[in-house]
Amino acid sequence: xxxxxxxxxxxxxxxxxxxxxxxxxxxxxxxxxxxxxxxxxxxxxxxxxxxxxxxxxxxxxxxxxxxxxxxxxxxxxxxxxxxxxxxxxxxxxxxxxxxxxxxxxxxxxxxxxxxxxxxxxxxxxxxxxxxxxxxxxxxxxxxxxxxxxxxxxxxxxxxx
Amino acid sequence: xxxxxxxxxxxxxxxxxxxxxxxxxxxxxxxxxxxxxxxxxxxxxxxxxxxxxxxxxxxxxxxxxxxxxxxxxxxxxxxxxxxxxxxxxxxxxxxxxxxxxxxxxxxxxxxxxxxxxxxxxxxxxxxxxxxxxxxxxxxxxxxxxxxxxxxxxxxxxxxxxxxxxxxxxxxxxxxxxxxxxxxxxxxxxxxxxxxxxxxxxxxxxxxxxxxxxxxxxxxxxxxxxxxxxxxxxxxxxxxxxxxxxxxxxxxxxxxxxxxxxxxxxxxxxxxxxxxxxxxxxxxxxxxxxxxxxxxxxxxxxxxxxxxxxxxxxxxxxxxxxxxxxxxxxxxxxxxxxxxxxxxxxxxxxxxxxxxxxxxxxxxxxxxxxxxxxxxxxxxxxxxxxxxxxxxxxxxxxxxxxxxxxxxxxxxxxxxxxxxxxxxxxxxxxxxxxxxxxxxxxxxxxxxxxxxxxxxxxxxxxxxxxxxxxxxxxxxxxxxxxxxxxxxxxxxxxxxxxxxxxxxxxxxxxxxxxxxxxxxxxxxxxxxxxxxxxxxxxxxxxxxxxxxxxxxxxxxxxxxxxxxxxxxxxxxxxxxxxxxxxxxxxxxxxxxxxxxxxxxxxxxxxxxxxxxxxxxxxxxxxxxxxxxxxxxxxxxxxxxxxxxxxxxxxxxxxxxxxxxxxxxxxxxxxxxxxxxxxxxxxxxxxxxxxxxxxxxxxxxxxxxxxxxxxxxxxxxxxxxxxxxxxxxxxxxxxxxxxxxxxxxxxxxxxxxxxxxxxxxxxx
Numbered sequence: 001x002x003x004x005x006x007x008x009x010x011x012x013x014x015x016x017x018x019x020x021x022x023x024x025x026x027x028x029x030x031x032x033x034x035x036x037x038x039x040x041x042x043x044x045x046x047x048x049x050x051x052x053x054x055x056x057x058x059x060x061x062x063x064x065x066x067x068x069x070x071x072x073x074x075x076x077x078x079x080x081x082x083x084x085x086x087x088x089x090x091x092x093x094x095x096x097x098x099x100x101x102x103x104x105x106x107x108x109x110x111x112x113x114x115x116x117x118x119x120x121x122x123x124x125x126x127x128x129x130x131x132x133x134x135x136x137x138x139x140x141x142x143x144x145x146x147x148x149x150x151x152x153x154x155x156x157x158x159x160x
Numbered sequence: 161x162x163x164x165x166x167x168x169x170x171x172x173x174x175x176x177x178x179x180x181x182x183x184x185x186x187x188x189x190x191x192x193x194x195x196x197x198x199x200x201x202x203x204x205x206x207x208x209x210x211x212x213x214x215x216x217x218x219x220x221x222x223x224x225x226x227x228x229x230x231x232x233x234x235x236x237x238x239x240x241x242x243x244x245x246x247x248x249x250x251x252x253x254x255x256x257x258x259x260x261x262x263x264x265x266x267x268x269x270x271x272x273x274x275x276x277x278x279x280x281x282x283x284x285x286x287x288x289x290x291x292x293x294x295x296x297x298x299x300x301x302x303x304x305x306x307x308x309x310x311x312x313x314x315x316x317x318x319x320x321x322x323x324x325x326x327x328x329x330x331x332x333x334x335x336x337x338x339x340x341x342x343x344x345x346x347x348x349x350x351x352x353x354x355x356x357x358x359x360x361x362x363x364x365x366x367x368x369x370x371x372x373x374x375x376x377x378x379x380x381x382x383x384x385x386x387x388x389x390x391x392x393x394x395x396x397x398x399x400x401x402x403x404x405x406x407x408x409x410x411x412x413x414x415x416x417x418x419x420x421x422x423x424x425x426x427x428x429x430x431x432x433x434x435x436x437x438x439x440x441x442x443x444x445x446x447x448x449x450x451x452x453x454x455x456x457x458x459x460x461x462x463x464x465x466x467x468x469x470x471x472x473x474x475x476x477x478x479x480x481x482x483x484x485x486x487x488x489x490x491x492x493x494x495x496x497x498x499x500x501x502x503x504x505x506x507x508x509x510x511x512x513x514x515x516x517x518x519x520x521x522x523x524x525x526x527x528x529x530x531x532x533x534x535x536x537x538x539x540x541x542x543x544x545x546x547x548x549x550x551x552x553x554x555x556x557x558x559x560x561x562x563x564x565x566x567x568x569x570x571x572x573x574x575x576x577x578x579x580x581x582x583x584x585x586x587x588x589x590x591x592x593x594x595x596x597x598x599x600x601x602x603x604x605x606x607x608x609x610x611x612x613x614x615x616x617x618x619x620x621x622x623x624x625x626x627x628x629x630x631x632x633x634x635x636x637x638x639x640x641x642x643x644x645x646x647x648x649x650x651x652x653x654x655x656x657x658x659x660x661x662x663x664x665x666x667x668x669x670x671x672x673x674x675x676x677x678x679x680x681x682x683x684x685x686x687x688x689x690x691x692x693x694x695x696x697x698x699x700x701x702x703x704x705x706x707x708x709x710x711x712x713x714x715x716x717x718x719x720x721x722x723x724x725x726x727x728x729x730x731x732x733x734x735x736x737x738x739x740x741x742x743x744x745x746x747x748x749x750x751x752x753x754x755x756x757x758x759x760x761x762x763x764x765x766x767x768x769x770x771x772x773x774x775x776x777x778x779x780x781x782x783x784x785x786x787x788x789x790x791x792x793x794x795x796x797x798x799x800x801x802x803x804x805x806x807x808x809x810x811x812x813x814x815x816x817x818x819x820x821x822x823x824x825x826x827x828x829x830x831x832x833x834x835x836x837x838x839x840x841x842x843x844x845x846x847x848x849x850x851x852x853x854x855x856x857x858x859x860x861x862x863x864x865x866x867x868x869x870x871x872x873x874x875x876x877x878x879x880x881x882x883x884x885x886x887x888x889x890x891x892x893x894x895x896x897x898x899x900x901x902x903x904x905x906x907x908x909x910x911x912x913x914x915x916x917x918x919x920x921x922x
Contacts, residue, residue, distance in 0.1 A: 027266060041187035042180015046342045047426040051841035054342055082180035095178040099170055102806045105814065106637030107177025108184065108342040108393025133849040142342050142394050143637045145813030146852040
């Protein structure tokens with residue numbers, strides 16, 4: 001390992017509408033920096049292989065795997081995490097729908113699910129169960145069997 | 161009194177989890193926290209000649225590094241068969257060998273890369289047949305390859321076979337799989353400032369058991385070890401029992417007098433967290449000419465992997481599940497638990513029961529074929545009738561199996577009706593006319609839940625009138641906080657929002673077992689009830705004293721007490737609690753003092769309760785690609801009285817998909833050299849939203865007479881019959897091809913192979 005490659009860099013990240021200037025090693029993933037430098041631990045790390053989707057955040061409005069991105073790549077981009085999708089008090093309509101439909105059990109995949117579903121709802125297209133399943137197919141959940149998650153997203157369509 | 165029990169109440173744990181404010185072990189931090197990474201064996205079997213940690217210690221950011229030899233003198237070995245860090249040899253790929261501590265995980269992994277281990281590779285055994293063969297290499301030096309042989313059964317099997325009109329035989333193979341909760345394991349240990357004890361935050365399912373094992377390992381008294389569980393991201397059984405990393409991390413914290421954290425990564429999880437499912441069965445079933453069961457004989461082998469964790473439990477539960485809902489006059493199941501150079505196994509969701517159910521239900525289908533009867537009819541003919549409870553199956557060991565209650569015929573008939581069993585032949589024929597291959601499958605099961613023993617709960621009303629429930633029955637997504645709050649709310653006649661549930665701190669309640677085997681709600685739920693009844697009695701006694709009345713005349717209602725007939729003079733729980741938890745001397749009346757505090761701890765003990773169910777499902781198979789699509793899935797389920805139907809349905813939906821993925825997707829593959837070949841979610845696919853079948857659930861509620869709430873466990877019954885039901889459906893769809901399915905999972909590759917080998921053509 002070449003010493004030079006891990007020389008820390010200072011970057012400014014725009015997360016949930018706020019600027020954070022942090023010093024990071026180039027190899028640190030966005031997920032790790034969000035969690036350990038910024039204290040935004042709502043973004044979960046499930047596989048670090050880019051498959052499970054638990055670490056999904058919005059980058060410029062699009063869902064992205066924060067375990068597959070380096071924080072140093074993120075300057076100039078707008079990042080939104082689960083904390084940024086949560087109102088000051090109470091729950092968002094999508095979160096409410098998840099609550100009502102029992103769309104979470106252990107809750108580990110939930111922030112990633114909510115971020116992916118938010119991006120889907122933000123497209124403003126009418127949803128079918130098929131399109132919801134397709135959109136969420138990159139987020140693994142091992143507890144719920146998914147049906148109630150799909151139901152919740154369908155239901156939130158009206159409220160969002 | 162409000163009826164909170166039985167209501168589909170929304171979960172109280174959701175708020176924090178939906179907003180990113182859950183606290184999982186990887187979210188915890190502490191001043192001076194250091195991170196740990198493990199050096200793991202790249203060999204399935206090798207001697208360790210030398211572990212050179214010096215290059216790791218020189219790596220930037222690294223704080224310390226230790227080998228098994230460094231650790232061994234400081235801890236008690238032998239608490240588990242596997243040493244926390246390997247000593248002379250390694251016995252599976254992924255076995256921890258050394259540990260590196262660094263300022264962050266990145267530096268710790270740099271350190272791991274720098275460690276040089278000198279190995280001598282040794283002969284590798286990955287097949288139980290090889291392990292049992294004469295002259296086989298010894299898998300772990302000084303320990304037998306055959307770990308245990310258990311004979312479970314009853315009745316005169318030989319006599320029953322002698323009078324049989326029909327005998328069907330089968331060899332059934334189930335491959336290795338893994339539970340894969342979305343959160344991996346993790347541990348954070350914080351030493352007491354004087355280094356005399358340690359607090360261990362960990363993902364365990366059984367904090368009290370862990371406290372005991374850790375205390376023994378670290379040679380401390382139990383009161384010097386505090387085990388806590390934060391939010392845990394699923395477990396399904398694999399986060400149970402002491403793991404090597406928990407000992408190492410706790411020891412490191414005390415040794416370095418710094419907080420230490422290890423978070424397993426997914427690659428590690430595949431190799432280092434227990435597996436299960438892998439079994440081979442040689443089965444014979446005897447029946448009379450009408451298809452009435454006479455006896456079942458099963459010789460089966462369980463691949464244990466390298467070290468004993470929970471393999472014996474898995475083997476026993478497989479055998480004990482075989483009789484299921486049927487009158488089976490004689491059983492002889494002989495299981496052998498065999499050591500190989502693979503990851504150790506331990507129970508997960510179903511814990512051997514899915515395999516036992518698979519054996520029985522596959523054989524019932526074979527029997528139907530042999531006697532020329534409908535698959536439903538042959539089952540119907542053998543069911544234990546509803547008036548036969550309590551029903552002793554005949555199994556006496558390892559525990560006496562006596563079913564408490566159920567209505568198996570009703571469960572079967574409802575499932576058949578929902579799935580359209582009687583119209584199945586016509587529907588299949590119509591599909592074939594369109595060139596589609598569809599089929600229907602059926603499986604029933606009875607599951608022991610709440611597996612004996614006990615669980616406890618402490619209910620406390622503090623000086624401000626706040627109510628808290630504590631229990632050792634921790635949660636990993638099941639919704640225990642909600643379920644326990646509902647029980648306490650009903651007994652105390654308070655809204656559930658007023659009840660706080662605090663789980664997972666060994667300092668909060670002296671004894672506990674933990675959450676596994678579908679036991680937590682049944683045992684802890686009833687303990688919550690008993691403790692809440694005791695606290696309610698205390699509240700009434702204090703209220704009587706304060707109202708200067710006889711306790712018999714005091715009415716407790718909606719969070720306040722009054723003397724019967726005088727509802728306008730009420731005292732609130734807050735006022736009673738302030739007097740019962742006094743901060744100033746209280747005047748004693750002529751009756752003398754009342755016991756202080758509003759608090760009770762009880763432990764509820766019970767024999768197992770038996771949940772039952774029937775799964776029926778439709779699938780479509782594409783014989784060109786081997787792809788299986790589940791068209792419809794019906795579950796009729798009886799877990800006694802339901803505390804919260806929403807939580808039960810969540811368990812069933814999740815459980816069915818869990819079983820579906822065992823049948824269709826999941827297989828851990830090992831090379832002949834013992835290398836684990838499936839170590840990502842790409843090689844080992846988990847089901848996604850697109851695999852979830854349309855599912856319909858019907859509940860029957862036959863209360864258990866074994867506990868006052870009448871409840872039974874619900875966590876595993878979505879999974880157990882799914883293996884057999886789906887396999888039967890796939891076989892039915894491919895019936896014209898004469899395909900005989902005996903090996904799981906039914907991957908496209910395996911189905912195409914079965915099609916290629918089959919002689920028949922439609």
